[in-house]
Amino acid sequence: MLEHTPKEIKERKGGMINPAKTCQPIGAMYAALGIHKCLPHSHGSQGCCSYHRMHLTRHFRDPIMASTSSFTEGACVFGGGANLKTAIKNVFAIYDPDVMAIHTTCLTETIGDDIPSYLGSAEIPDGKIVIHANTPSYAGSHVTGFANMTKGMVTYLAEATTDTNKEQVNIIPGFVNPGDMREIKRLTKSMGINFIMFPDTSGVVDSPMTGKFEMFPRGGAKVEDIRDTGNSKLTIALGSFASTDAAIQLERKCKVPAKTLKTPIGIKATDEFLMALRAAFISEIPYELEEERGQLVDIMTDTHYHFHGQRVAVFGDPDVVIGLTEFILSLGMVPVHVLTGTPGAAFEKEIKAMLLEAGLKANVKANGDLFELQQWIKNEPVDLLLGNTYGKYISRAEDIPFVRVGFPVLDRSVHSYMPIVGYQGAMRLVEMISNALLDRADRDAADEDFELVM
Amino acid sequence: MDAGSLAVNEREKSIIVKGKQKKQLVCDTDSAAGCVSQRACVYCGARVVLNPVTDALHLVHGPIGCASYTWDIRGSLSSGSELYRSSFSTDLQEEDIIFGGEKKLARAIDELVLKHHPPLVFVYSTCIVGVIGDDLEAVCKAAAQRHNIQVIPVQSSGFIGNKSAGYRAACNALLRLMGPEPTPTRNLNSINYLGDFNLAGEAWIISNYLRQMGLEVNVTFTGDSRYETLIKAPRASLNIVQCAGSMHYLAQKMRELYGIPYLNVSFLGVLDTTASLRMIAEHFGGSGIKQKTEELIKTETDKVIPLINGYRGNLQGRKAAVYVGGGFKAISLIKQFREIGIDVVMIGTQTGRQSEYETINDLVDEGTVVLDDANPSELERFMVEKGAHLLVGGVKERPLAYKLGAAFIDHNHDRKHPLSGYEGAVNFAREVYSTVCSPVWKYLKA
Numbered sequence: 010m011l012e013h014t015p016k017e018i019k020e021r022k023g024g025m026i027n028p029a030k031t032c033q034p035i036g037a038m039y040a041a042l043g044i045h046k047c048l049p050h051s052h053g054s055q056g057c058c059s060y061h062r063m064h065l066t067r068h069f070r071d072p073i074m075a076s077t078s079s080f081t082e083g084a085c086v087f088g089g090g091a092n093l094k095t096a097i098k099n100v101f102a103i104y105d106p107d108v109m110a111i112h113t114t115c116l117t118e119t120i121g122d123d124i125p126s127y128l129g130s131a132e133i134p135d136g137k138i139v140i141h142a143n144t145p146s147y148a149g150s151h152v153t154g155f156a157n158m159t160k161g162m163v164t165y166l167a168e169a170t171t172d173t174n175k176e177q178v179n180i181i182p183g184f185v186n187p188g189d190m191r192e193i194k195r196l197t198k199s200m201g202i203n204f205i206m207f208p209d210t211s212g213v214v215d216s217p218m219t220g221k222f223e224m225f226p227r228g229g230a231k232v233e234d235i236r237d238t239g240n241s242k243l244t245i246a247l248g249s250f251a252s253t254d255a256a257i258q259l260e261r262k263c264k265v266p267a268k269t270l271k272t273p274i275g276i277k278a279t280d281e282f283l284m285a286l287r288a289a290f291i292s293e294i295p296y297e298l299e300e301e302r303g304q305l306v307d308i309m310t311d312t313h314y315h316f317h318g319q320r321v322a323v324f325g326d327p328d329v330v331i332g333l334t335e336f337i338l339s340l341g342m343v344p345v346h347v348l349t350g351t352p353g354a355a356f357e358k359e360i361k362a363m364l365l366e367a368g369l370k371a372n373v374k375a376n377g378d379l380f381e382l383q384q385w386i387k388n389e390p391v392d393l394l395l396g397n398t399y400g401k402y403i404s405r406a407e408d409i410p411f412v413r414v415g416f417p418v419l420d421r422s423v424h425s426y427m428p429i430v431g432y433q434g435a436m437r438l439v440e441m442i443s444n445a446l447l448d449r450a451d452r453d454a455a456d457e458d459f460e461l462v463m
Numbered sequence: 464m465d466a467g468s469l470a471v472n473e474r475e476k477s478i479i480v481k482g483k484q485k486k487q488l489v490c491d492t493d494s495a496a497g498c499v500s501q502r503a504c505v506y507c508g509a510r511v512v513l514n515p516v517t518d519a520l521h522l523v524h525g526p527i528g529c530a531s532y533t534w535d536i537r538g539s540l541s542s543g544s545e546l547y548r549s550s551f552s553t554d555l556q557e558e559d560i561i562f563g564g565e566k567k568l569a570r571a572i573d574e575l576v577l578k579h580h581p582p583l584v585f586v587y588s589t590c591i592v593g594v595i596g597d598d599l600e601a602v603c604k605a606a607a608q609r610h611n612i613q614v615i616p617v618q619s620s621g622f623i624g625n626k627s628a629g630y631r632a633a634c635n636a637l638l639r640l641m642g643p644e645p646t647p648t649r650n651l652n653s654i655n656y657l658g659d660f661n662l663a664g665e666a667w668i669i670s671n672y673l674r675q676m677g678l679e680v681n682v683t684f685t686g687d688s689r690y691e692t693l694i695k696a697p698r699a700s701l702n703i704v705q706c707a708g709s710m711h712y713l714a715q716k717m718r719e720l721y722g723i724p725y726l727n728v729s730f731l732g733v734l735d736t737t738a739s740l741r742m743i744a745e746h747f748g749g750s751g752i753k754q755k756t757e758e759l760i761k762t763e764t765d766k767v768i769p770l771i772n773g774y775r776g777n778l779q780g781r782k783a784a785v786y787v788g789g790g791f792k793a794i795s796l797i798k799q800f801r802e803i804g805i806d807v808v809m810i811g812t813q814t815g816r817q818s819e820y821e822t823i824n825d826l827v828d829e830g831t832v833v834l835d836d837a838n839p840s841e842l843e844r845f846m847v848e849k850g851a852h853l854l855v856g857g858v859k860e861r862p863l864a865y866k867l868g869a870a871f872i873d874h875n876h877d878r879k880h881p882l883s884g885y886e887g888a889v890n891f892a893r894e895v896y897s898t899v900c901s902p903v904w905k906y907l908k909a
Contacts, residue, residue, distance in 0.1 A: 023574045026551055026552075056506055066862060077497075079496045115590060119595065147526040147555050221867070
């Protein structure tokens with residue numbers, strides 16, 4: 010399928026081939042789904058909203074609700090104010106959400122629609138809330154869009170109302186699955202710490218089957234909780250690309266100190282997350298979590314010989330790839346190619362620092378595409394590919410074991426319910442990676458080398 | 464949610480209940496702003512029609528999203544090139560928006576043509592290109608001259624209409640590819656098959672039937688098509704049109720430009736397949752073709768009717784809801800469901816035309832809800848009200864049906880088995896059976 014990819018790498022200036030990113034608005038839509046009773050609204054053409062809903066539906070296999078301003082030619086010429094005002098009226102009249110979260114698109118950014126001024130003159134029913142984020146599709150990526158909408162939540166909602174900070178932590182989980190958000194909440198809860206997670210898509214895009222369609226399922230961060238983030242003692246932003254902006258905004262607006270950590274993938278990043286919580290709130294890590302950590306270390310030692318020296322290509326969203334790279338290094342694997350489609354020099358810097366510490370060198374790139382990743386692999390082959398569904402073409406063309414992780418995963422199910430974060434998420438990653446490697450070893454083994462015990 | 468609150472005045476006109484009202488359903492209008500519409504945009508319409516051209520390089524001129532979301536999602540199969548399954552985008556950035564994207568586009572075409580040597584490039588315009596005013600025509604024309612291949616701009620800025628406008632943009636691109644001159648030689652017994660995108664290999668099934676009838680399929684628009692066969696299309700002696708929503712315009716234009724007559728056909732369900740094959744045989748006349756056609760129909764129906772009847776026993780009396788893209792599919796599905804003993808109690812489309820809605824209204828039973836450009840709440844409301852056991856739809860409708868505890872059939876890009884022709888009719892019955900009669904629905908109530 011990808012036979013036409015040449016091995017020889019030439020400099021390209023004309024855009025992307027087989028992208029490793031998509032546009033900002035879908036990230037904003039996903040973030041907005043993490044507010045309880047919120048309807049994301051796409052201010053642009055109908056197609057944008059339809060594509061984002063389709064893509065998210067395929068990843069989560071749950072209904073994804075969002076409305077659109079349904080742009081026409083007239084709206085482009087005269088501005089989208091009239092469309093947006095009608096949309097606000099219709100959204101509250103028909104769907105009755107508590108919150109409407111508007112994000113822009115390349116079209117409405119380019120024609121210069123000024124959302125705050127439209128909101129100023131729009132009829133918003135009493136008790137209802139409209140927030141917005143600018144998400145031009147021609148800058149950043151879907152992760153940037155997620156970050157912008159999350160920051161918008163702080164800008165519109167967070168308030169410092171108490172004199173002293175409450176003994177509670179704000180946790181911004183980043184662009185991860187609801188399964189990951191649940192795991193981060195479980196870890197925090199088991200330490201007995203009060204927390205507010207936002208956005209929180211658990212219970213929204215992984216809602217249970219009840220025989221009834223709920224336009225607004227039970228999950229999502231409640232507005233009063235997001236307001237209350239302004240009174241917390243600390244904000245932990247997990248993943249610098251998706252979460253830092255909102256944390257800094259909270260610090261600026263409500264003087265809540267912000268701490269950015271890696272997405273807690275693997276043992277080291279999970280340790281750091283728990284240590285940060287301990288340092289601010291408690292004296293002891295509960296035995297339950299110590300036991301989990303011990304189990305993970307046990308598993309890592311049981312299996313380390315499968316992993317040591319195996320060459321890996323990793324791609325996907327920057328926060329997730331940073332976490333994965335750190336974890337595979339801790340397993341003794343060798344990251345040979347590390348790529349994200351999202352632009353950002355910080356990504357390359359952070360990965361290179363990890364590699365330097367491990368005494369390794371690799372191809373590292375932000376704002377890259379999968380065409381280039383495949384070319385890298387052709388020149389320097391690997392034993393394993395880690396990334397989202399789009400890796401399946403490379404995996405097939407180059408015959409490499411492939412573990413699906415990240416966003417989007419369109420061809421496998423259940424993944425969005427299961428964590429890759431925390432100690433348990435790390436155990437799951439070990440299982441997925443070793444299964445992929447050992448299945449391949451079984452497939453390729455000659456009869457005399459085919460082993461029962463591995 | 465409160466069903467009454469759904470009645471936004473604008474939407475009321477697009478929903479009718481057969482037998483209750485005399486009014487005509489309003490369709491083909493712009494969606495109301497603020498609705499959770501299941502519809503897409505112009506670009507989407509153009510992209511789905513052209514994407515199955517397998518050896519074309521499909522370059523999306525715009526920010527990355529439009530290319531990302533359409534990367535290999537169509538499920539159209541190819542017997543040759545796989546180039547159409549990769550995603551190419553100019554990935555416009557802020558500076559391109561300010562200074563224009565023409566240079567980047569020209570560079571992208573140059574780099575990609577040198578790398579992949581395609582015989583044909585389609586350049587899709589997206590919303591933003593329409594706004595910043597890049598001269599697609601000029602860039603494509605210059606590139607075509609530089610590389611001595613066809614580089615065709617597709618005028619598909621998202622906001623200039625709905626998906627139907629995109630179908631038209633795609634058809635215009637195809638017309639341009641074929642050129643204005645009527646070709647002097649006409650191949651007798653040669654057919655173009657319009658409106659099959661070879662999802663799960665469906666066009667191959669139909670081409671095989673036509674071959675058995677003594678006819679030759681010159682090219683399918685656009686499933687598994689390639690440059691060489693597309694440019695020969697003006698030489699065919701008949702166009703048959705299945706997905707009329709996307710291809711009716713092309714058929715009309717080809718009649719006008721090249722004098723090729725067309726027939727509207729449908730290969731969904733046993734009845735429509737048989738009727739369509741007979742209609743084609745009738746068009747060509749000649750006892751040879753007619754006899755071969757009857758033989759084919761007999762062999763195939765003898766094979767599939769017992770199989771379909773086997774499923775019918777388990778399905779009799781169930782109720783279906785249908786929400787699909789175009790009108791032709793909706794019409795065929797009503798009949799096809801009858802073949803397996805199922806009544807359609809709710810039916811709608813994203814882009815159906817007035818005449819198609821009239822046909823639908825004639826076909827359905829009293830009390831059936833007919834609706835245009837429905838939103839999820841309406842689908843929910845009428846499925847529940849009408850007690851539908853099954854929904855037929857596309858990607859976005861699947862989880863909605865499941866959440867209601869209803870079975871689901873993908874009759875769109877995500878279908879995994881061919882649903883066309885006799886073979887497809889059996890697959891359809893089997894799929895309906897396996898989803899409606901699955902044990903999983905029993906666990907709904909704890």
